[in-house]
Amino acid sequence: MFDEWQAKSPSIPRFLRVAHPQARLVSLKSVKTQNEPRLRVAAIDFLNPAPLMWDFEHPPLDSVLAQRYSIDRMLPSECAARLASGEADIGLVPIAALATTPGLRILPGCTIASKDHVRSLLLVRRAGQPLAKLRSVAADTASRTTIAYARLLFHKWGNPAVPFLPLAADLDRMLSQADAAILIGDPALFALEERSNRFERTGEELVYHDLAHEWRALTGLPFVSAVWGAAHGDSLNESVARDLVLSRDHGLQNIDALTAEWSQRLPIPENTIRSYLTGNIHYVLDEECMEGMRGFFRIAAQCGVLPTYTVSM
Numbered sequence: 023m024f025d026e027w028q029a030k031s032p033s034i035p036r037f038l039r040v041a042h043p044q045a046r047l048v049s050l051k052s053v054k055t056q057n058e059p060r061l062r063v064a065a066i067d068f069l070n071p072a073p074l075m076w077d078f079e080h081p082p083l084d085s086v087l088a089q090r091y092s093i094d095r096m097l098p099s100e101c102a103a104r105l106a107s108g109e110a111d112i113g114l115v116p117i118a119a120l121a122t123t124p125g126l127r128i129l130p131g132c133t134i135a136s137k138d139h140v141r142s143l144l145l146v147r148r149a150g151q152p153l154a155k156l157r158s159v160a161a162d163t164a165s166r167t168t169i170a171y172a173r174l175l176f177h178k179w180g181n182p183a184v185p186f187l188p189l190a191a192d193l194d195r196m197l198s199q200a201d202a203a204i205l206i207g208d209p210a211l212f213a214l215e216e217r218s219n220r221f222e223r224t225g226e227e228l229v230y231h232d233l234a235h236e237w238r239a240l241t242g243l244p245f246v247s248a249v250w251g252a253a254h255g256d257s258l259n260e261s262v263a264r265d266l267v268l269s270r271d272h273g274l275q276n277i278d279a280l281t282a283e284w285s286q287r288l289p290i291p292e293n294t295i296r297s298y299l300t301g302n303i304h305y306v307l308d309e310e311c312m313e314g315m316r317g318f319f320r321i322a323a324q325c326g327v328l329p330t331y332t333v334s335m
Contacts, residue, residue, distance in 0.1 A: 060092045061262070064104040064113035066248070067095035068207040069288065069295065070134050070142060070303050071114055072280050073273025077265070080276070087265065098165040098207075098248060102126065105253040112262070115251040116167035117315055121322070121331035128333070129250040129258070131267040133307040135314065137244045140234035140302050143168050144210040145175075146193060147202035149227040153179040160196035160203045161186040167247055168206050168233065171318070173327045175236055182325070193220070197228075204233075208288060211298065215290055241321070244314040249307060270305050 065075060077083040078093055094110070102119030104110035105126060112129070120126050136143075147156060153176070161169055169186060176182055186204075189196050193213050196203035205213050213220075217230065234245035250266055252258055273280065277299055285292045304311070315333050322328035 060090055061111040061258075062104075062109065063091050063093045064101040064110040064115075065093050065095045066098050066101065066114050066134075068098075068142075069211070069284055069298070070207065071248075072284060073277070073299060073305055074114070074132055074134075074266070074270050076273030076276060076280070077269035080272075080279075083269075083272075087269075090265075098167070099163055101248075102166075102251070105251060108253065111253055112258075113251050113253075114248050116165045116248050117246055117318065118167040118170045118322075118328060120249075120251065120333075121319060121328045122166075125253065126251045127253075128307075129252055129263055129266065131263055131307055132250050132270050132305060133246055133311050134248040135244050135246040135304045135307075135311050136234040136302055137304050137310070138235055138238050139232050140245060141214060141232065141298055142207050142210045142302070143171075143233040143245070143247075144205045144213060145172060145202060145231040145233055145236075146197070146205065146213065147229050147231070148197070149229050151201050154181045156181055156184050156201040158200040158202075159184055159186050160189040160200035162191040162196075162204055162206045162209065163188045164191065164206045165247065168204065170322055170327050171233055171237055171245065172204055174318075174321055174325055175233065175240065177325050178240055197226075211290055211294070212288070215294065241317055243317045244304065244311055246311050246314045246318065274305065 063078075065071065075093075078087050078091065094104075096104070098114070098116045101110070101113035102115045102123045105113045105115065106123045114134070115126065120128065145159070147153065159172070161172070163169070173182070173186075176184055187200050189199065191205055191209035193203055193205060193209075214230065217228075221227065237243065237245045277296060280299060281292050281296045284295050288295070312333065319328065319331045319333065323330045
């Protein structure tokens with residue numbers, strides 16, 4: 023299906039050119055953990071991982087987990103760097119980092135993925151400029167994985183060499199400097215909410231592409247954004263995986279509470295937040311998501327967007 027995608031893009035960023043050996047999904051085995059310091063966790067400061075973080079932020083388990091884990095919040099693109107530098111032990115890493123950061127291991131159980139429309143990963147272009155004719159794309163650098171997916175889609179759209187310009191997530195500013203814009207996370211959700219207001223304000227007709235839907239339509243695969251990863255050499259036991267999975271499960275059981283909390287933090291209606299957390303984002307690293315990751319890495323290697331990387335159970 024992807025034979026026509028063999029040509030390599032001449033504008034692949036340096037961080038996507040790093041060689042990396044085959045890696046694996048790790049099953050955490052019991053090891054001695056007494057007297058070890060708290061594990062440092064690099065978490066993502068967006069709405070979509072909120073269910074994963076429930077127990078770390080809410081009673082009755084937050085105080086217990088605070089004795090075992092130290093949480094630091096940042097953009098997705100920073101998480102892998104923290105692990106690579108030794109500044110974090112566990113991180114919610116964009117999956118592209120698995121192929122470019124030696125030694126990262128996947129912790130089983132949890133993911134941030136979408137099996138069709140996701141809403142929070144957008145490519146926005148002017149209606150009069152076809153995808154194949156775009157001369158530049160302003161890219162929110164919050165997630166390297168989304169940029170990699172977008173690069174693969176541009177191969178399919180017949181524009182593999184379109185340059186990506188790193189810019190902060192401000193749609194008006196991005197479109198003033200490029201033909202299209204990629205928005206990720208909360209800024210993308212806000213851009214969708216403001217779609218009608220922006221048209222009334224500017225009169226400019228825009229097309230909003232949901233990147234997860236575009237990927238699903240092309241490949242039949244889910245769009246897997248991030249997984250919990252561990253740095254090379256860390257000694258983690260089964261209780262770590264259990265803590266992460268239980269936190270996710272408890273978060274999914276408390277969607278109404280999360281909706282109320284985040285509606286106070288974001289200028290987005292409660293019903294949008296609720297449907298986003300329950301319908302757009304998938305949090306279980308199931309076999310379909312594993313196959314989605316395998317397909318992503320296979321196609322990325324074919325197109326020269328990422329070095330060869332193999333995920334195995």
